[in-house]
Amino acid sequence: VLTRVASSHIRVGTFQFFAARRDTEALRLLADHVIDRHYPEAKASAEPYRVLFERVVEGQAKLVAKWLLVGFIHGVMNTDNCSIAGETIDYGPCAFMDAYDPETVFSSIDSQGRYAYAHQPSIAHWNLARFGETLLPLLDADSDKALAIANEVLPAFRGHYAGALIGGLRRKLGLFTEEEGDGALAQDLLNAMTGGRADFTLTFRRLGDAAADPSADARVRALFQEKPEAFDAWLPRWRERLAREPQDAAGRRAAMHAANPIYIPRNHRVELALAAAAEREDHAPFEELVAVLAKPFEERPGLEAYAEPPPEDQRVYRTFCGT
Numbered sequence: 001v002l003t004r005v006a007s008s009h010i011r012v013g014t015f016q017f018f019a020a021r022r023d024t025e026a027l028r029l030l031a032d033h034v035i036d037r038h039y040p041e042a043k044a045s046a047e048p049y050r051v052l053f054e055r056v057v058e059g060q061a062k063l064v065a066k067w068l069l070v071g072f073i074h075g076v077m078n079t080d081n082c083s084i085a086g087e088t089i090d091y092g093p094c095a096f097m098d099a100y101d102p103e104t105v106f107s108s109i110d111s112q113g114r115y116a117y118a119h120q121p122s123i124a125h126w127n128l129a130r131f132g133e134t135l136l137p138l139l140d141a142d143s144d145k146a147l148a149i150a151n152e153v154l155p156a157f158r159g160h161y162a163g164a165l166i167g168g169l170r171r172k173l174g175l176f177t178e179e180e181g182d183g184a185l186a187q188d189l190l191n192a193m194t195g196g197r198a199d200f201t202l203t204f205r206r207l208g209d210a211a212a213d214p215s216a217d218a219r220v221r222a223l224f225q226e227k228p229e230a231f232d233a234w235l236p237r238w239r240e241r242l243a244r245e246p247q248d249a250a251g252r253r254a255a256m257h258a259a260n261p262i263y264i265p266r267n268h269r270v271e272l273a274l275a276a277a278a279e280r281e282d283h284a285p286f287e288e289l290v291a292v293l294a295k296p297f298e299e300r301p302g303l304e305a306y307a308e309p310p311p312e313d314q315r316v317y318r319t320f321c322g323t
Contacts, residue, residue: 006087008037012131013080019134031138038085049138053153057128059086061157064124065164069172070261071097071200073117075107075319082127093319096264098309099225100193100200106267106319125157171259172204174211174242174252185234185241192231196224199309201264208256211242212249261296263306265289267316 010030018026035042035052042051063086067074074081075093083089093107102118110116115123132150140146169186170176193203203223209216217235224231247255273286292306299307310316 004089004091006083006089007085008034008083009089010034010084011080011089012082012084012127012134013078014084015131015134016079024137027134028138031135034084047139047149049135050149050153053132053135053139053150054156056084056086056131057153057157058160060124060128061121061160062086062164063088064120065161065168067120068117068165069168070264071100071117073097073104073106073115074120075115076109076321077115077120077123077127079127079130082124082131084131092321095267095316095319097200098266098315099197100190100203101197102190102194106317108318108320121161124161125154128157129154168259172256173207173238174247174256175245176247176255177245179241179244182241185237189231189234189238192224192227192234195227195230197226198223198231201261202307202309204260205257205262205307207238208253208260211256212253214239257299258297262299263292263296263303265293266306266310267319268310268314269306271314271316 015027015030018030031049031052035048039052039055042048042055045051073095075095076090081090095106097104097117103113104117105113107115113119132154136143136146136150139149166183170182173186175182193200203220206216206220210220221228221231245252269289273289276282276285292303
């Protein structure tokens, strides 16, 4: 038995099903159920369906920011895989990046890159626009007023997303105060990682060590397979910014490690576990992988191989529904 667990399995597509049938009463019943189950604070509002839309927009924006902060690619972000509860649902062809590239695609059904890593915020925004369309009959009996309400709510997505993303990037870089240039500092590192084909997860993890001990800089630099000079140019700017932070070295390292996992479900490890189970009925690799991933931020002796990127002959370039 394969069981998916979530606080509910109601999606944007669920609302679209009834909207396509012009079944306003069913939409109202569904919306009321979602409010009762997930957003009870909306019941106290004079505009409960507007509040519902606002909460879903905010939840999706923050969720997608979290995806980007750990290098996760959902792979098939249609409206039927967009949870009203703001949770990650569906299984496969999701994947985590190894080398950082904003255009990364793994899904075998996404030949044009619609759901590429960096496209996920815009796709989430598009999905939410479709959700807003389904709510129009509930937002106001006057269609023009209903459309105006939806158009007031939806633009908040970009602010919620941008705030969650820059907040997360600050934590990943060991910055716990806010300065105007922090976004550019983070983006310039990501640009250097793209050009250098640096591993996303390990770059940020090793920066945590470098934040406490500059002698660890070399281990970060070693991840830049190409153009390491871009990292060399960025590093002094980061150190200058860290100097204006209040934490001591040990505290900063601990905080950064709490924001940057050491273990992710790397695609080659997933494939090895699947192959062992399917071809040899050997579930030990799967069980061990699950045990490792249960504590993704806690580095443990003997598990070094799980932190490493795949060797060239084990790289996975495509994932499938059901992975």
